[in-house]
Amino acid sequence: MQFFSAWLCALGGFGFLVVAKGRAKISVLNNTGKIEGNKMATNSSQHDTFFDIHCHAFNMAHPALFSFLENVRKSGTGDILKEMISITDFLPSRSLSMTRRHVLNLLAVMENDVGGMFLLLEDDLAGAFRKDGGPPFLTDVLRIGEHDYERIILTPLIMDFNTPTVKADEIYYDRPPEKPLQKQINDTLDGIRHYVRERPRGKLEIYPFLGINPANYSLDEVRKLLNDYLGLHSISRHLFYKAFSALSQLDFAEKISGKGLFAGVKLYPPLGFDPWPEGQPEEMAKVHYLYDFCQKKSIPITTHCDDQGYRTIPLALSQEWTSPRHWRKVLHHYPQLKINFAHLGRQYLRKFGSRRDMEWFNEIIDLCCEYDHVYTDFSFTGSNPEFYDHLVATMNDMPTPQQDVLQKKILFGSDFMIHLLDVESYYDYIKIFHESQLSSELKHQFCSINPARFLFQK
Numbered sequence: 001m002q003f004f005s006a007w008l009c010a011l012g013g014f015g016f017l018v019v020a021k022g023r024a025k026i027s028v029l030n031n032t033g034k035i036e037g038n039k040m041a042t043n044s045s046q047h048d049t050f051f052d053i054h055c056h057a058f059n060m061a062h063p064a065l066f067s068f069l070e071n072v073r074k075s076g077t078g079d080i081l082k083e084m085i086s087i088t089d090f091l092p093s094r095s096l097s098m099t100r101r102h103v104l105n106l107l108a109v110m111e112n113d114v115g116g117m118f119l120l121l122e123d124d125l126a127g128a129f130r131k132d133g134g135p136p137f138l139t140d141v142l143r144i145g146e147h148d149y150e151r152i153i154l155t156p157l158i159m160d161f162n163t164p165t166v167k168a169d170e171i172y173y174d175r176p177p178e179k180p181l182q183k184q185i186n187d188t189l190d191g192i193r194h195y196v197r198e199r200p201r202g203k204l205e206i207y208p209f210l211g212i213n214p215a216n217y218s219l220d221e222v223r224k225l226l227n228d229y230l231g232l233h234s235i236s237r238h239l240f241y242k243a244f245s246a247l248s249q250l251d252f253a254e255k256i257s258g259k260g261l262f263a264g265v266k267l268y269p270p271l272g273f274d275p276w277p278e279g280q281p282e283e284m285a286k287v288h289y290l291y292d293f294c295q296k297k298s299i300p301i302t303t304h305c306d307d308q309g310y311r312t313i314p315l316a317l318s319q320e321w322t323s324p325r326h327w328r329k330v331l332h333h334y335p336q337l338k339i340n341f342a343h344l345g346r347q348y349l350r351k352f353g354s355r356r357d358m359e360w361f362n363e364i365i366d367l368c369c370e371y372d373h374v375y376t377d378f379s380f381t382g383s384n385p386e387f388y389d390h391l392v393a394t395m396n397d398m399p400t401p402q403q404d405v406l407q408k409k410i411l412f413g414s415d416f417m418i419h420l421l422d423v424e425s426y427y428d429y430i431k432i433f434h435e436s437q438l439s440s441e442l443k444h445q446f447c448s449i450n451p452a453r454f455l456f457q458k
């Protein structure tokens with residue numbers, strides 16, 4: 001998540017820092033998920049589904065910009081300088097080229113409602129916005145590498161922006177805006193219904209992840225949230241599809257329960273979530289409940305894991321809580337937990353003249369090898385074609401057993417719409433992946449086989 005430059009840019013006055021980030025006929029699916037026309041074929045595999053395991057569908061009302069900017073103001077020059085230094089690392093790709101066009105492009109997406117974003121994304125893959133005559137990736141099928149995908153599964157990650165904020169006394173309207181999680185959940189579910197009704201023959205299936213920061217709630221509230229949205233969680237794709245397609249029957253006035261539709265949990269340490277709050281019994285009780293709940297039901301968790309992004313707590317604390325090393329304590333107690341460390345643990349912050357710190361990345365690789373259900377996604381990172389060259393080289397340098405494990409643990413993610421800070425479109429992000437030097441088999445593994453296992457297997 002690279003909100004930093006964008007918001008400063010979009011909100012203006014912070015330019016100097018920018019230099020420094022028809023009702024549906026319901027198709028029927030079998031448990032393994034192949035659709036032929038409007039009905040499922042049996043005996044098929046999941047391998048003909050493309051998954052984007054890490055994307056977002058926020059609108060302008062969802063992120064807590066107020067808290068974010070207050071934190072920037074209060075964090076003092078130290079943190080800001082560090083971030084400016086790290087941003088020089090990708091000056092050519094981000095800051096210098098961060099123009100009015102980039103910001104307008106991002107706003108053109110974020111000013112949609114959530115349903116509009118899904119429609120836009122599907123249309124983009126079908127070539128609707130290409131002014132260069134680029135061929136569509138999506139026709140009857142989505143063609144990537146040498147594989148055809150008949151379905152596209154998106155798991156938009158809701159984020160819990162419900163962080164308590166201090167009042168900004170020096171301004172007139174000094175009441176911090178509320179960012180209720182429930183509102184974002186409702187908007188997301190409404191958006192999914194909108195898509196299902198608009199596109200009875202659409203290719204997308206959309207299963208959101210519930211963002212939650214237990215620190216924002218009592219234990220009872222945490223329990224209720226998880227049970228309300230994930231209490232019926234099953235790892236059967238057939239049941240997910242039933243819940244998804246049933247939305248077409250719901251009128252816009254009806255409230256959607258979301259039961260059976262949520263596919264996982266999204267955690268985000270830089271918004272004040274400590275994965276292992278030792279020494280705080282009340283907080284520990286909440287995270288124990290969360291991990292126990294997820295482990296028992298094989299519910300996948302995605303946790304933010306790079307050192308940039310949207311942050312409302314001091315940098316040092318954010319880094320400590322985000323670090324995969326800190327998560328070791330969690331995995332030690334919950335070794336069967338299904339968890340995806342996002343962004344491959346990319347560390348942008350570094351001192352002048354020093355090499356990029358690979359500590360988080362290396363730690364994630366170790367965790368992937370030690371624990372059966374640890375995964376990692378390359379969302380946002382895949383905006384840069386060179387990333388794939390590095391990935392291939394890094395994997396080739398690994399001992400074979402490690403290589404074999406990692407091939408089964410890497411997940412395709414886009415970080416749409418945040419990645420619009422680095423690429424022009426979802427189409428371009430897919431194109432970079434499609435054209436990368438990853439073998440066709442590895443592409444298929446990352447965007448289909450691995451995520452299917454992450455979502456739908458014990």
Ligand SMILES: [Zn+2]
Pocket residue numbers: 001054055056379415418
């Ligand atoms: Zn993200």
